[in-house]
Amino acid sequence: MQIFTEHCWNTIGVSGDSSCPELKTVIHCRNCNVYGAAGRTLLQREAPEGYIEEWGEILAQEWKHQSKKKTQSSVALHTYESESSEILCLTIFRVGQEWLALPVSVIKEITPCCPVHILPHRSNHVFLGIVNIRGEILMCISLRDLLGLPHVDPVSSKTKKSLTLGGRSGISPVVYQRMIVIDIQDNRWVFPVDEISDIHRLSSDQLSNTPVVIAKTPDTYTKKILHIDGKQINYLDHELIFYELLFYTLNRS
Known part of the structure; x- marks a missing residue:
């Protein structure tokens, strides 16, 4: 060539x-x-005289700057995490006259109410039966009876006061009953609720300890207390509920 x-x-x-x-x-x-x-x-050409030394100094200064900046950011983040409280995301709902909350992480789905099929000799006041959620058969429980909440007549009126987490209480034109699917340790349960309010993001500092009288009650499932717009909301201990369902509920007559 x-x-x-x-x-x-x-x-x-x-x-x-x-x-x-x-x-x-x-x-x-x-x-x-x-x-x-x-x-x-x-x-492959030779570098000009002083070229390597010049760039060595530039890169060294840049590395020192980035290292100092990273150290400052790490210290600031550690200080923030140590001084700030935990952020929680809770789903708030109503059962009867009681407002309750569970962490969003354990709630897999909120669905319209489905027919509950009773199992002979197995269904009881807590274990209602089984439901079909889009082809998946899940056990349905009565959270009302598990928590020992009083039974109240369903509200037939289409206008009732409802908890609004936007900063004020308002008039909700229609209140729909729903079913909540929870997933705890790969075990799924369904329970009906009378109303779904909202998903609320808050700091753990906004949660109060349960009163001593409630805390010492053997059948209490309230982990913390939250107050929003004058409403008391019980933050439920989902792990305690899970173990109660797993070891006791299905054996009750």
Whole structure:
């Protein structure tokens, strides 16, 4: 192959008059050995005097700056985490006249009410039966009876006061009953509720300890107390509820 002068691609190549005979074979200068050899020569050339030292100092200063910035950010984040409280996301709902809350992490789905099928000799006041949630058969429980909440007549009126977490209480035109599917340790249960209010994000500082009288009651499932718009909301201990369901509920008559 003919060896052409330096930068021949700018004279007789694609950037010149395209008169190079090699273009018939290589189509473009970037496919030519001469062009490739010139590129390797450019990359392998000796660095100018002081070039390496200059860039060494620049990179060293940049590394020190980034390291200092990272250290400051880490200290600030650690200080923030140590001084700030835990952030919780809770789903708030109503059963009877009681407002309750569970962490969003254990709630897999909120669905319209489905027919509950009673199991002979197994269903009781807590274990209501089984429901079909889009082809999946799940056990349905009565959270009202498990918590020992009083039974109240369902509200037939289409206008009732409802808890609004936007900062004020309002008039809800229609209140729909729903079913909540919970998943705790890969075990799923369903329970009906009278109303779904909202998903609320709050700091753990906003939760109060349960009163001593409630805390010492054997059948209490309240972990913390939350007050919103004058409403008392019981933050339930979902792990305690799970173990109660797993070990006791299905054995009750």
